[in-house]
Amino acid sequence: xxxxxxxxxxxxxxxxxxxxxxxxxxxxxxxxxxxxxxxxxxxxxxxxxxxxxxxxxxxxxxxxxxxxxxxxxxxxxxxxxxxxxxxxxxxxxxx
Amino acid sequence: xxxxxxxxxxxxxxxxxxxxxxxxxxxxxxxxxxxxxxxxxxxxxxxxxxxxxxxxxxxxxxxxxxxxxxxxxxxxxxxxxxxxxxxxxxxxxxxxxxxxxxxxxxxxxxxxxxxxxxxxxxxxxxxxxxxxxxxxxxxxxxxxxxxxxxxxxxxxxxxxxxxxxxxxxxxxxxxxxxxxxxxxxxxxxxxxxxxxxxxxxxxxxxxxxxxxxxxxxxxxxxxxxxxxxxxxxxxxxxxxxxxxxxxxxxxxxxxxxxxxxxxxxxxxxxxxxxxxxxxxxxxxxxxxxxxxxxxxxxxxxxxxxxxxxxxxxxxxxxxxxxxxxxxxxxx
Numbered sequence: 467x468x469x470x471x472x473x474x475x476x477x478x479x480x481x482x483x484x485x486x487x488x489x490x491x492x493x494x495x496x497x498x499x500x501x502x503x504x505x506x507x508x509x510x511x512x513x514x515x516x517x518x519x520x521x522x523x524x525x526x527x528x529x530x531x532x533x534x535x536x537x538x539x540x541x542x543x544x545x546x547x548x549x550x551x552x553x554x555x556x557x558x559x560x561x
Numbered sequence: 562x563x564x565x566x567x568x569x570x571x572x573x574x575x576x577x578x579x580x581x582x583x584x585x586x587x588x589x590x591x592x593x594x595x596x597x598x599x600x601x602x603x604x605x606x607x608x609x610x611x612x613x614x615x616x617x618x619x620x621x622x623x624x625x626x627x628x629x630x631x632x633x634x635x636x637x638x639x640x641x642x643x644x645x646x647x648x649x650x651x652x653x654x655x656x657x658x659x660x661x662x663x664x665x666x667x668x669x670x671x672x673x674x675x676x677x678x679x680x681x682x683x684x685x686x687x688x689x690x691x692x693x694x695x696x697x698x699x700x701x702x703x704x705x706x707x708x709x710x711x712x713x714x715x716x717x718x719x720x721x722x723x724x725x726x727x728x729x730x731x732x733x734x735x736x737x738x739x740x741x742x743x744x745x746x747x748x749x750x751x752x753x754x755x756x757x758x759x760x761x762x763x764x765x766x767x768x769x770x771x772x773x774x775x776x777x778x779x780x781x782x783x784x785x786x787x788x789x790x791x792x793x794x795x796x797x798x799x800x801x802x803x804x805x806x807x808x809x810x811x812x813x814x815x816x817x818x819x820x821x822x823x824x825x826x827x828x829x830x831x832x833x834x835x836x837x838x839x840x841x842x843x844x845x846x847x848x849x850x851x852x853x854x855x856x857x858x859x860x861x862x863x864x865x866x867x868x869x870x871x872x873x874x875x876x877x878x879x880x881x882x883x884x885x886x887x888x889x890x891x892x
Contacts, residue, residue, distance in 0.1 A: 471670050474663070493660065494669060507653075508657075
């Protein structure tokens with residue numbers, strides 16, 4: 467008999483250094499309690515973090531990779547959004 | 562930790578593909594872009610990777626058996642804690658890899674079922690027994706050492722989820738080889754019996770470990786596509802040579818003898834080893850190694866014994882969902 471599938475979860479961990487939760491991988495579990503417990507066992511064996519989020523994988527809406535040119539183009543053509551676009555005279559020093 | 566010979570093809574998987582899309586895909590690979598799960602990819606790329614990553618995952622899981630064999634008999638608490646942590650790591654590595662394989666469209670359950678049915682391979686090295694405590698040292702030193710040689714280039718593999726899983730694995734793996742070598746150092750500096758035990762473990766593991774890198778380049782026709790797709794960055798023979806060159810001085814430090822009297826250093830500074838018995842390798846792959854039946858039987862038993870746990874967890878989750886729905890309806 468084929469083994470029935472167990473739901474898939476995405477795991478996010480906030481590290482000790484206070485940065486935002488970061489995606490670290492996925493796992494299978496039948497409910498939230500077991501998903502959290504499995505996430506602790508699989509993804510935090512070496513003190514990787516202080517907080518875990520688990521999210522059902524099917525709850526994630528992703529941008530379409532085939533449209534990435536169109537989606538991200540506006541950011542690429544606006545170099546004036548970066549500090550290096552602006553000239554500051556050398557005499558002024560660090561700004 | 563353990564890929565090996567996973568790039569051996571099991572038939573013709575070169576489909577006729579949309580030529581324009583294939584060319585675009587190859588251009589992305591050539592530009593060192595990472596391929597992500599929802600990107601278009603040739604069917605053969607998907608199939609090759611599903612096979613390689615799932616077999617790599619099976620190897621991690623089956624690899625827990627020969628080492629788990631010694632957890633209760635480790636000679637000290639320090640050794641026991643380390644071995645237990647290592648075996649837990651292997652389990653974690655298997656799970657990262659199944660998750661990476663699943664992104665290609667086959668569920669973990671299906672992949673595991675294929676392995677249990679004997680239709681999907683795992684590394685042949687785990688079909689050898691761990692007869693003495695020294696074997697645990699030899700496995701860490703040599704088997705993990707060989708696996709690291711294989712896995713470091715995989716961190717730059719073209720498929721994003723596989724590369725990311727390998728980065729995690731390699732980070733955790735570095736203690737495995739060191740704990741194995743430490744066991745070998747202790748034994749080789751110990752009593753005559755302990756030294757003999759270390760030598761016997763090296764004698765038994767040396768050749769099977771060299772086979773872990775897979776068939777010689779001239780016999781491995783599947784490598785070409787894997788190289789073109791940047792799944793594989795070094796050939797089997799290149800990696801094997803790197804491993805031998807790194808290991809010879811370590812064996813010398815231990816005062817142990819590599820069981821290859823014909824071995825010599827050539828003009829380029831590489832250690833030339835004698836011919837490998839590929840018939841033994843083929844026999845082990847065909848299911849006739851010393852432990853093939855035991856390993857599969859142990860995996861099947863674990864899977865069957867766990868069936869009620871999976872069932873209970875599923876039933877409990879369903880019950881809670883139903884209760885929630887009923888409470889909502891009553892509001």
